[in-house]
Amino acid sequence: MSAPPPVIELRGIEKKYLSGRxxxxxxxxxxxxxxxxxxxxxxxxxxxxxxxLMEILGCLLQPTGGKYLFKGQPIESIPPDGLARLRxxxxxxxxxxxxxxxxxxxxxxxxxxxxxxxxxxxxxRERAARALERVGLAARARHRPAELSGGERQRVAIARAxxxxxxxxxxxxxxxxxxxQTGESVLELLFSLVRDGATVVMVTHDPRIGERAERxxxxxxxxxxxxxxxxxxxxxxxxx
Amino acid sequence: xxxxxxxxxxxxxxxxxxxxxxxxxxGIVWGTASVIFLLAWGIGVRDMIEGxxxxxxxxxxxxxxxxxxxxxxxxxxxxxxxxxxxxxxVVRQRSRYASLVLPESHxxxxxxxxxxxxTLNVRGVTPEHVSxxxxxxxxxxxxxxxxLSHRRRVAVLGAEARRRLLGAHGGIGSIIRIGGQSxxxxxxxxxxxxxxxxxxxxxxxxxxxxxxxxxxxxxPRYGRDAEVVDNILLGLRDRRLRHEAEREVRAxxxxxxxxxxTDEEAIRTASPLxxxxxxxxxxxxxxxxxxxxxxLAIGGVGILTMMLDAVQERRQEIGxxxxxxxxxxxxxxxxxxxxxxxxxxxxxxGAALGLAGCAALAAVAHxxxxxxxxxxxxxxxxxxxxxxxxxxxxGLFPAWRASRVDPSVTLRAE
Numbered sequence: 001m002s003a004p005p006p007v008i009e010l011r012g013i014e015k016k017y018l019s020g021r022x023x024x025x026x027x028x029x030x031x032x033x034x035x036x037x038x039x040x041x042x043x044x045x046x047x048x049x050x051x052x053l054m055e056i057l058g059c060l061l062q063p064t065g066g067k068y069l070f071k072g073q074p075i076e077s078i079p080p081d082g083l084a085r086l087r088x089x090x091x092x093x094x095x096x097x098x099x100x101x102x103x104x105x106x107x108x109x110x111x112x113x114x115x116x117x118x119x120x121x122x123x124x125r126e127r128a129a130r131a132l133e134r135v136g137l138a139a140r141a142r143h144r145p146a147e148l149s150g151g152e153r154q155r156v157a158i159a160r161a162x163x164x165x166x167x168x169x170x171x172x173x174x175x176x177x178x179x180x181q182t183g184e185s186v187l188e189l190l191f192s193l194v195r196d197g198a199t200v201v202m203v204t205h206d207p208r209i210g211e212r213a214e215r216x217x218x219x220x221x222x223x224x225x226x227x228x229x230x231x232x233x234x235x236x237x238x239x240x
Numbered sequence: 241x242x243x244x245x246x247x248x249x250x251x252x253x254x255x256x257x258x259x260x261x262x263x264x265x266x267g268i269v270w271g272t273a274s275v276i277f278l279l280a281w282g283i284g285v286r287d288m289i290e291g292x293x294x295x296x297x298x299x300x301x302x303x304x305x306x307x308x309x310x311x312x313x314x315x316x317x318x319x320x321x322x323x324x325x326x327x328x329x330v331v332r333q334r335s336r337y338a339s340l341v342l343p344e345s346h347x348x349x350x351x352x353x354x355x356x357x358x359t360l361n362v363r364g365v366t367p368e369h370v371s372x373x374x375x376x377x378x379x380x381x382x383x384x385x386x387x388l389s390h391r392r393r394v395a396v397l398g399a400e401a402r403r404r405l406l407g408a409h410g411g412i413g414s415i416i417r418i419g420g421q422s423x424x425x426x427x428x429x430x431x432x433x434x435x436x437x438x439x440x441x442x443x444x445x446x447x448x449x450x451x452x453x454x455x456x457x458x459x460p461r462y463g464r465d466a467e468v469v470d471n472i473l474l475g476l477r478d479r480r481l482r483h484e485a486e487r488e489v490r491a492x493x494x495x496x497x498x499x500x501x502t503d504e505e506a507i508r509t510a511s512p513l514x515x516x517x518x519x520x521x522x523x524x525x526x527x528x529x530x531x532x533x534x535x536l537a538i539g540g541v542g543i544l545t546m547m548l549d550a551v552q553e554r555r556q557e558i559g560x561x562x563x564x565x566x567x568x569x570x571x572x573x574x575x576x577x578x579x580x581x582x583x584x585x586x587x588x589x590g591a592a593l594g595l596a597g598c599a600a601l602a603a604v605a606h607x608x609x610x611x612x613x614x615x616x617x618x619x620x621x622x623x624x625x626x627x628x629x630x631x632x633x634x635g636l637f638p639a640w641r642a643s644r645v646d647p648s649v650t651l652r653a654e
Contacts, residue, residue, distance in 0.1 A: 051652060055648045055652075058563065060562070060563060060647045060648045060651070061648045080567070080568065081567050081569075084562070084565055084566060084567040084568075084570075085565065085567075087562075087563060087564065087565050088564060088565015088566075089565065093563050093564070095651060099556065099559070099560045099563075099651060100560075101557050101560060103252070103253065103256045112560075112561070112564050113564040113565050115245055115249075116561075116564065116565040116566045116567070116570060117565060160564065164565075
C-alpha cells in the first residue's frame with residue numbers, strides 16, 4: 001500500500017497581478033509540501049507574499065503559474081463549484097479578524113459551512129454543538145459575536161473551521177488581534193487540534209509562535225527563504 | 241444550499257435589518273396599491289362615463305329624417321322628410337343588426353295637474369320602450385300594447401316630470417291634462433339620474449310617456465301627416481357593429497324615402513356610442529396604468545438601491561460564505577431571494593392596501609359624481625405580475641454583483 005499523498009504540494013507556484021499600471025509579482029516560484037498531521041508556521045515580513053500564499057492554499061485565489069496539488073489532485077483541473085465544495089469540506093479557515101457574521105449566533109456561525117453541504121438541520125445543530133464544546137464554548141452557543149470577547153470569537157472561528165473535520169486548517173495570524181494570554185489559549189487550542197491529527201498551516205508575525213511550531217517556513221519577496229524544523233530553520237536547498 | 245434554507249436565510253436577514261426592509265417595503269407596497277387602485281378607479285371612471293352616456297338607452301341608435309340635401313335638389317324645393325309606421329315595420333323586418341326597432345314621436349305641450357301647469361316633453365312610445373331605454377318602472381305599469389290598440393289616454397311620468405307636476409301628492413291614478421285632454425297616470429319611472437347624452441331636448445326624467453297612437457290623435461304637426469314618426473330607435477344586438485347597422489338602416493330608408501344613399505341631410509343617425517368612441521377613455525386607462533406601473537417601478541428602484549447597498553455592506557459576509565464553501569450560485573440565489581421576498585411581501589401587502597382603498601372609496605362614493613373603483617381579478621393579477629417583474633429585475637443585478645465578490649479581496653480588507 002502506497003503512502004497517502006501530501007495534503008499540500010506546491011511546485012513552482014507564481015502569482016502576478018496588476019496594481020494600477022504596475023505588475024506585481026507576489027509569489028515567484030514556491031515549492032512546498034505539507035503532509036497530513038503537520039503544524040507548519042509561515043513567517044515573513046509584510047508584503048513578502050505570505051497572505052497571498054495562504055489564499056492560494058485555501059483555493060480563494062488561483063496561481064498564475066506552477067502547480068498546486070491538494071491531496072494529489074491538481075487544483076487547476078477542478079471547476080469553480082468543485083473548488084467551493086473543496087473549501088467547504090476539506091479546508092477550514094481561521095482569520096486574524098475572526099470574520100464571523102455579526103447577525104448570526106455563535107452556533108449559527110459554526111453551522112455555516114454545513115448549510116452549503118445540504119446537511120440536515122438537526123445534524124448541523126449537533127455538529128456545531130460538538131465543535132463549540134471542543135473549543136470550550138458550549139455555554140456561549142446562542143451569543144452573537146458582539147456579545148463575545150476577542151478570544152471567544154476566535155474560538156468560535158476555530159469551531160467553524162473544525163465543524164467539517166477538514167483535511168487542512170489555514171490560520172492567518174490567528175492571535176494577531178488578541179492579547180498575549182488569550183492568544184496563548186487560542187494557540188494551545190490549535191496545537192491540540194494537531195495532536196488530534198489535524199493538519200494546520202499558520203501564518204504569523206510572531207517569532208515566538210513560529211518557534212513553537214514543528215516546522216517553520218520563512219518567506220521573503222515571494223520566495224521561500226527557509227524551511228525546517230523549529231529552532232533550526234535551515235536555508236532552503238538551492239537558495240542563493 | 242437548499243432552496244428552503246435560502247428562503248429561511250433571506251427571511252432572517254430581512255428580519256435583522258428590519259428598518260431598512262420596512263422602508264424598502266413601503267415603495268413596493270405603495271406601488272402595488274397604486275396599480276390596483278388606479279386600474280380599478282379607471283374602470284370606475286369608464287363605467288361612470290359610459291353609464292351616463294348610455295342611460296338614454298343601451299346600444300341605442302336614433303334615426304331621424306331631415307330634408308333632401310342641398311347637393312341633391314335646388315334649395316327652393318328641398319323636400320321635408322318624415323317616417324311612417326310602415327317605414328318602421330320595413331326596417332324591423334329587414335334589419336339584421338337591430339334586435340329592437342321602435343317608433344317614437346314627441347312634442348312639447350302644456351301639462352297640468354290641479355293648479356300646477358308646466359310645459360313638458362310628451363313622447364309617444366310603445367311597450368318596448370322601457371326595455372330599450374333600460375329604465376325601471378318604479379310604480380304602476382308601463383305603456384302596454386292594448387293602450388296603443390285602444391289609443392288610451394294614459395301616461396307614465398319620468399321622475400322629474402312627476403316631481404314638477406304632482407309634487408309630493410298624487411301618484412298612480414292621478415288625472416293630468418295634456419294639451420287640454422285628460423290622461424290617467426298609470427306608471428312612474430325610476431329616477432334615471434345624470435345623462436351625458438340625450439336623444440332630444442330633454443332627459444328621460446323630464447318626459448311624459450303616452451301611447452304613440454294616442455299622440456297621433458293630437459293631429460298633424462308642422463304640415464306633415466298626422467301619424468308622423470319622429471325617431472326610429474334601434475337597439476343594436478352588438479354595439480361594435482354600429483357602423484354596419486347605421487349603413488343598413490340608411491340604405492333601407494333611403495330606398496323607402498326615395499333619396500340618395502349618400503344624402504346625409506336626408507336620413508340622419510345619432511348614437512351615444514358614437515360620442516363615447518370620441519372620448520379618450522382608452523388613453524385614460526393607459527395613463528392610469530402608466531402612472532401605477534411607474535410608481536411601482538420607482539418602488540423597484542428603491543429595492544435595487546437598497547440591495548446594491550446591502551451587497552456593498554455585506555462584502556465581508558459574502559467573502560466568508562464563499563470561503564466556507566458557498567458556490568457563487570448560492571450567493572446569487574441568496575441575494576435574489578432576499579429581494580424577491582421583499583418584493584413579494586410588499587406586493588401582497590400592497591394588493592391588500594389597494595383593495596382596501598377601493599373598498600373604502602366604494603363605500604363613500606356616489607356613482608354619478610365620484611367614480612366607484614371596480615376591482616376585477618385581472619387587475620390584481622396585472623399588479624402582482626408587474627410587481628413580480630419589478631422584483632425580479634431589481635433583484636437580479638444586486639445578486640449578480642454579490643456573486644462576483646472576490647473573497648480574497650474582502651477577507652483581506654478586514
